[in-house]
Amino acid sequence: MQRPLGAQIAHMLKSRGVDTVFGIPGVHNIEMYRGMEQAGLRHVLARHEQGAGFMADGYTRATGRPGVCTLITGPGVLNALTALGQSYSDSVPVLALASCLDETAARRGQLHQMRDQRAAAGTVCAWSEVARDAATAYALIDRALGEFGSARPRPRAIHLPIATLGAPADAPPAAPARAARPEATHAQVTAVVDAVLAAERPLFVFGGGALGGADVVPDLLRQTGAASFTTYAARGIVPPGHPAHFGAFLARPDSARVAAQADLVIALGTELSEVDLWRDALGHDCPTIRVDIDPEILTACGPRDMPILGDAGALMRALAIAIPARTEDRAPCWDLDEIAHTRARWRAEVMAERPGVVETAEALRDAMPDDAMIWSDMTQFAYGATEVWDMPRPGHWHHPYGFGTLGYALPAAIGGAVARPGLPTVAILGDYGLQYTLPELGTAVELGLPLPILVWDNAQLGEIRDAMVAAQIAPTAVVARNPDFLALARAYGAHATQPDTLDALKAALVQAFTADRPTLIRMTPAML
Structure with missing residues (x-):
């Protein structure tokens, strides 16, 4: 009709x-x-x-x-x-x-x-x-x-x-057939297997484009003896505490030293971009296997590299089948004690750079349900937390990585909560970023979403202040008069609370998941 x-x-x-x-x-x-x-x-x-x-x-x-x-x-x-x-x-x-x-x-x-x-x-x-x-x-x-x-x-x-x-x-036509994503050929899978098994110190770098193969990651690490990193977007693809995993610490300058020890890097579904590394290159001097569905990414490959246009998750699943057919599991190719020591040292660096963030993040992590999905904003708290917070499953922490937009977390978390009724959803943002999209709190109240909104309020643009100090610039325009966030939240019809200890913070988070509307939880360094 x-x-x-x-x-x-x-x-x-x-x-x-x-x-x-x-x-x-x-x-x-x-x-x-x-x-x-x-x-x-x-x-x-x-x-x-x-x-x-x-x-x-x-x-x-x-x-x-x-x-x-x-x-x-x-x-x-x-x-x-x-x-x-x-x-x-x-x-x-x-x-x-x-x-x-x-x-x-x-x-x-x-x-x-x-x-x-x-x-x-x-x-x-x-x-x-x-x-x-x-x-x-x-x-x-x-x-x-x-x-x-x-x-x-x-x-x-x-x-x-x-x-x-x-x-x-007139009415639209029937839905057309849709093409699938490209996948690696049998010859390419064989070539990857040959290269990985020939390597003495293989290193996997998992990106957000590899989440489709998350279920086989423990098998791949066991079968190949490889070590691994993840980008921020791929956190959770390697199970927390895996002994051969360096974590999401690619942005640590010292990770270049680790990459230089590899004799083969397998980069799966990652651009290895500036916002992944915060330097020009990973730091390795060895061949790279790069798997991506974007042909533009593969144009950056060098003469010794193996570019593969295809879905990274599909290739990972193929490898997990093909490698056991060729050989038994390999012993770890990397010193596991050294990996643990390196991770501990990097965690200490984050604690020193961003006081209070690690302790607060780990308190929240302990109280967070495993199936919670988190949206964070461009805020100093998220920068530190995304390095040290091991996610129990992949695809459950979302951050505005590349474009880096302030104000992302609250409305994006609302969209996520609408998509996941009955499942725990969280927004984490800073005092400045909240003010970019604060009116969307009205939408969350209208929908009756049990959404914890965790606001890290240090009363300033802390990351920019630190950058100015590091550049020997007198901190300028980094302090603004904040409103009373608790009163604002209540004016919109939301719950609001300000815990005074980390234990109280954990209790507030748990309570917010069962509330009849969103809860703004103001976090300050005074909690510590």
Whole structure:
């Protein structure tokens, strides 16, 4: 049957597996809302389009399914670009559906008019296209959903003219078949097995793109005798306390010394980027096997390296089958006592650099359920915690790594909590970052989410202050007058508390998981 295109799109999304949409209705995009209720889509009302984009990002990270946000023309799109940029940086498949003006070449002075909305969104999305008819809109939606599962899953933006959204349209076609991600060939798997078994000191580096093979990681380390690191995004892929694991300490300068001891590095699903290493290179001088679904990453390989375009998790599972067919488990190739000593030394460095963070993080870790999913912000507390906090399972701590956006944690955790009803979800952020997206607390209260919001309040931009001091710059503009966070939270209708000891902090966290609404928990160095 014919419906206005906006309503048809709602039904199409539902038929393609989408169940939740995040956004704010506006005069230009109201046709997108005509069919939502009838189609059975849940709409979560954000307080700002940036929040809607972050919520869609958090929903996606929690479920693995594409998050969808609806945006209005012009300023609505621009407000969401920060969130889409974060999704692009962290390979998160978010679909942004935005209204746009019907014509901009001849007319000026229209509501929400900007010079080139499509191009603006294209700066932070894998692609950004305008659909001027129903057939194009359907094709672009299916193209986006198909590419999310077969290529690097970055955000896509589709812009829909206002008149087109309201015009009658035929129903969308049936869902097309979707391609799978590329996988390593049999010859490539054999070559990797040969190289790993020939190495005397192999070193695995697991990235966020390797989470699909998490179940075989203990087998791989046992079969190969290798040691391992993880990037921040891959924390939990190696079981906590594994004796051959150096942890998520790649950013420690001394990790370059460790990498230099390897005679083969196997980098799985990681860019080894600046925000992974905080230096130019890993530090090794040996061949590297690099496995990634993004061909651009593989162009950085050297003449001795082995680039493999394919899904890292699938290759890991293939190795776990192929290696036992060739040989028995190998003895550890690295000194396990030295690994333990090195990890302890790096932990001590974090304690010295960021006083109070390690003790507080470890108290929270002890009280945190194993299935808790955590979203953190750009805050000094998270920088330290992500190094020392061993996660019990992978894919359960999400951080705005590459783009580095302040204000990410609260709305993204809301999206995650919506995606995981009945399961523990946590936001961790700093006193400054909270103020970027604080109004989204209203959404969490409306939804009745039992969301602990842990705020590290040191009353300043502590990381920037330390950077200024290290650069011999007099600390400037790093102290701002904070509001009464507890009163603000209560004004929104949330619970609020300020523990005075680490034991009280743990008790507050446990209580927040069973509350009838979110709880803001203010953490200060005075707890220690």
